[in-house]
Amino acid sequence: MLWVVVDPVVGLFVALLPVALILEMAWGLVLLAIWPTVTRYDGGTEWFLFVPVSDQTTAVIGAGVGVAAAVLGYFLARPALGWHARWVRLVLSPPARALEQRVEDLTRSRADAVDDASAEVRRIERDLHDGAQARIVAMGMNLTAAERLMETDPEAARAMLAEAKASSSAALQELRDLVRGIHPPVLADRGLVDAVRTIALEAPLPVEVASTLEGLVPMPVESAVYFAVSELLANVAKHARATRATVDVSRPGPLVVVVSDDGAGGAAAAEGSGLAGIARRLGAFDGSLTLESPADGGTVATIRVPLAG
Template identity: 55%
Template sequence: MTNTKKRLNAVAQGGFWFFVMLFPMLLGYLLLSLAVGMAGIGLGLLLIPPTAVYLRRLADLRRRKVKQWRGIDIPEPYRAAPEFAPGFGGYWRKVVFHGTDPAFWRDGAWVVVDPVVGAFLAVLPLAMVLNGLYGMVISVLWDVLTRHGFNDWYLFVHVHHGNEGLRWAPAAAGVLELALGVVIAPALLDAHARWSRLLLAPTPAQIEARMKHLTATRADALDTQAAELRRIERDLHDGAQARLVAMGLHLNAASQLLEKNPEAAQKLLLEARDSSAKALSELRDLVRGIHPPVLADRGLVDAVRALALDSALDVEVRAEVPGRQDPPLESAAYFAISEALANVAKHAAADRVWIDLRLTGGLLKITVTDNGVGGADPERGSGLRGIERRLATFDGILALSSPQGGPTVVTMELPCVSSSPKTSSSSGTA
């Protein structure tokens, strides 16, 4: 029962791809042809962004339905789109962005060949079912048809007046064909799904490049983390731990002196108190370096505001980042900004800094602008490279503009995939 239902569903799915989607696909084909055909006179290039968006809609629909119906997952190969400025300049960037995305051209190849190959695979079961039904109609209406001079072949049967011996053969063949169509429908629709994956999933080369990138950034992240742990261990060992030992010694000595020499004991007790204050102060600095309290309390924006208040420079913060992001991402963004600010203080000879944070379309965009001397070279200092590595773990990027004489603008972009579901920070973390 359920098996039959599955098969009939597969037939219907094939019908959807052919009868509902073929026309939109052909429209995509037409758009693509216009874009490519008129590229020579420039007009076609302007058609690239809408074409890319339209093709992606079609492809995403195919991905979604194939996953839902056939259980075959087709990952998306698209590059993350940056934010485009309004006006012609922004539009031109959009043209370049889509035109140079290999995924767009693969969508294009898909829309060209799928109406032939994909459509055939999808529609074959339904075509067999319909043709089977047609055979039955022929058998039932044999008299009417042949009397009106109907003269055609149905499969191997010649349907014409005077061939009445084979009257019920089309119905019999039709039943067989219909049954065959229903039986092979799941296999063909699965083939259709795999065909879609072949054209719409990332290519092995893309996957390999991605894996190389992931391996490299993972190694960097682990190195950074290990170095960080070593630093924390050393700081604790030389700092707070040593102070606590000194405290213990002082307290011990004081307890022994309490009877004989209360004044000396008093002095030692005060020293022990000072040691504990110093240990606390060192622990505070250490904690700030690991995870700043305001970042934990309030999230990225307030942490950056606190950073700005603490800076010796005149820092202005503008932020449009609603809610909280993933804690690791907030931490990476925070330390990247902190490092950028430290760079400004060290090298730029600037006295004013503007920090802008903005979350649009799942992309966190941060710019750090200073009014310093410019001429910053990422190859020379390790600071910018360090930020870049930190961001790369999150697929973030860094761009630097620093002409001689300034101003210097550091732009950082981080994709925030899981930002939308968590807007509140007040869920319990006991």
């Protein structure tokens, strides 16, 4: 705003100063030729810059000053552009603290992204070790025991085979759940909006989904936003005491997802809470989570993630 108000004055002065000095030379030469006529109507004296022209000698001095002004204007033309560039840079450049804050934010979001990735790897390892891996090991033991009992105790062998079959089904389901937690198939197959609609259908309260989203969304951003919406709706179901919720997906520039409910309100993204975790994960994509949750009811959570293109 300062630049908009002041630059027309500064820019005009810087641009016209060399031109005005050169034009002064032209006026000085004209005055040298017509000074008698001009001074006759000016009370005997015509000021040219700081030279009072009243006779031939002062007219020559004025013309010389005009030539000197033109030379000065010629040599000032290039530096004047530099002066204007420095003025624009001074006014429009962000403050140094803003750049430092930006670097700090990017450093923190990168560290958060690394921590989240490490935590996700540890979660996958734990789920595999405690879930599917344990069931597969048990299934192998049951099959070995059934093989030994096949001739001596067929009934016990059949029971162990049935148990092994159940273990294989449970292990397969746990693997599917694990894969779904990494990147849901519906998200890969049908995109963000349909994946959000799937979450809405599975929610324990009515959820209305509206979308004006056009164009493609990068897959990592889709995944982060999908899980953010999933966690927000889970919070609504658990804590908000709401009767309905809405999800609005749009892209007016950045990707914007608004999750709102008619619940009790009072939500806060305190450090260590699930909402703070959502904000931290979105920060890896330069995104943000803002909350409007007055104590008298209703919560509006807005996710914004900038997209290239």
